[in-house]
Amino acid sequence: MLSPRFRNRQFSGLLLDQAFLAGLGNYLRVEILWQVGLTGQHKAKDLNEAQLNALSHALLDIPRLSYTTRGQADENKHHGALFRFKVFHRDGEACERCGGIIEKTTLSSRPFYWCPHCQK
Secondary structure, eight states: OOSTTTTTSBHHHHTTOTTTSTTOOHHHHHHHHHHHTOOTTOBGGGOOHHHHHHHHHHHHHHHHHHHHHTTOOOTTOOOSOOOOOSSTTOTTSBOTTTOOBOEEEEETTEEEEEOTTTOO
């Protein structure tokens, strides 16, 4: 993430770049950034060590959780995605973390969902 190739790029585009981390799509991009409380305009070079560490973990943990729960049945035999979106396709709804209203905008030519209250 801190290599010269990636460190100066905004996360809104970087997280969609398959050369950075293959397999991430738009919904994972917004969920990862929500998890660590960052907006898409941030760059790796501007983060402190704690933020970099949190982002590094989220880059692995969020996709892993999503991929392992998608399409499985729970104990009540409910099928479908057990992964619960925190911001994706939730514009106009309350943020689970802070109660702010989730907004939708466009970043890197893709819909971007975020909470302006707790994502700084």
